[in-house]
Amino acid sequence: MKDEILVDGSMGEGGGQILRAALALSMSLGRPFRMKNIRAGRPSPGLKRQHLACVRAAGELCGAEVAGDEMASRELRFAPGPLRAGEYHFAVGGGGSATLLLQAVLPPLLTADTPSRITVTGGTHVPCAPPFEFMAGTLLPWLERMGPRLAATMSRPGYMQIGGGSVTVNVTPAKALVFGTDFAEAAKNEPGPTLETEALVYAHHLPDEIAKRECAALLSPEFAALGLSDSSICVINGRNGGPRPEGAGNAVLVKLRHRHGITVFGETGLRGRSAETVAGHAACRALRFRNSNAPVEKHLADQLVVPLALAGGGSFVTETLTPHCRACLDVASLFTSLKPELHPVNGRKTLVTLR
Known part of the structure; x- marks a missing residue:
């Protein structure tokens, strides 16, 4: 067996991203690891239901030997076996994020021997996690630039709370992930002018007034630069078609289409947060990204680090570097011989390189 890698879960932001990156790299490279101080940077440290779901899904994919996979555990041992592509169904439980679980299990399947179909039930639009549209419309097309074919x-x-959402990702793997010309050019060159802007407003089992106020906020003079109109905003409430979720929920998403593809910005409604605040946060993030002229959105950046590490290195230009991205870079350097290099670009962006 290869030497066990020690991962300190307190490094950097000390959150769950460190665990997800370690699981993905461990399965992909066949490297066992031991993690201590799991989620030490959080008010309630240790493994929660969301993180246990990631560990157990990863263990099922590769027949791993696992120790410490229990609630509130602050230490975990994970020794992967051979990866087994195929059809899987994973349940996060409650409103735990389906897209965060996919962050842990998707990277090794990108270069598996055979195709896979992964279905995850849980939250699709929950706080502190990428919404489904970001994963499907922004992340997966970037990953396809490295070779695999993906559909979600x-x-x-x-x-949040009830969950009950369902997401399926179909993976046609590549022989190897490649940091090629298509990815490199898109990851370093400015995205150019916005070609089209759209917005989605999810408002299930809620008063119509909430969606109306969010639409009005998106169309306010403050966000006129986005170029939204009545016809470019779609309200989804279950009464105008489409499946209805098990519980009430609200989310606002703004989609910017540019020459590199689509970048999605989402904000989730919470009790005590006004409709105007929810819509305003999504719109502000979209405007900041557009004004930055960075090709890689800051939350996309952390999700590209593990695939780039598996490709043997690469680089991209992003907005302000997030704690999640720094954590992923730190974990990648533990599992590979690659080291991160960070260089400012025009004082507002960062060139991230793994080599």
């Missing part, structure tokens, strides 16, 4: 569908949305 959402049969039902799911929100």
Whole structure:
């Protein structure tokens, strides 16, 4: 067996991203690891239900030997076996994020021997996690630039507490991930002017007034630069078609289409947060990204680090570097011989290189 890698879960932001990156790299490279101080940077440290779901899904994919996979555990041992591509169904439980679980299990399947179909039930639009549209419309097309073919569908949305959403990703793997010309050019060159802007407003089992106020906020003079109109905003409430979730929920998403593809910005409604605040946060993030002229959105950046590490290195230009991205870079350097290099670009962006 290869030497066990020690991962300190307190490094950097000390959150769950460190665990997800370690699981993905461990399965992909066949490297066992031991993690201590799991989620030490959080108010309630240790493994929660969301993180246990990631560990157990990863263990099922590769027949791993696992120790410490229990609630509130602050230490975990994970020794992967051979990866087994195929059809899997994973349940996060409650409103735990389906897209965060996919962050842990998707990277090794990108270069598996055979195709896979992964269905995850849980939250599709929950706080502190990428919404489904970001994964399907922004992340997966970037990953396809490295070789695999990917398709994602959402049969039902799911929100905080109750969850019940369902997401399926079909993976046609590549022989190897490649940091090629297509990825390199898109990852370093400015995205150029916005070609089209759209917005989605999810408002299930909620008063119509909430969606109306969010639409009005998106169309306000403050966000006129986005170029939204009545015809470019779609309200999804279950009464105008589409599946209805098990519980009430609200989310606002703004989609910018540019020459590199689509970048999605989402904000989730919460009790005590006004409709104007929810819509305003999504719109502000979209405007900041557009004004930055960075090709890689800051939350996309952390999700590209593990695939780039598996490709043997690469680089991209992003907005302000997030703690999640720094954590992924630190974990990648533990599992590979690659080291991160960070260089400012025009004082507002960062060139991230793994080599």
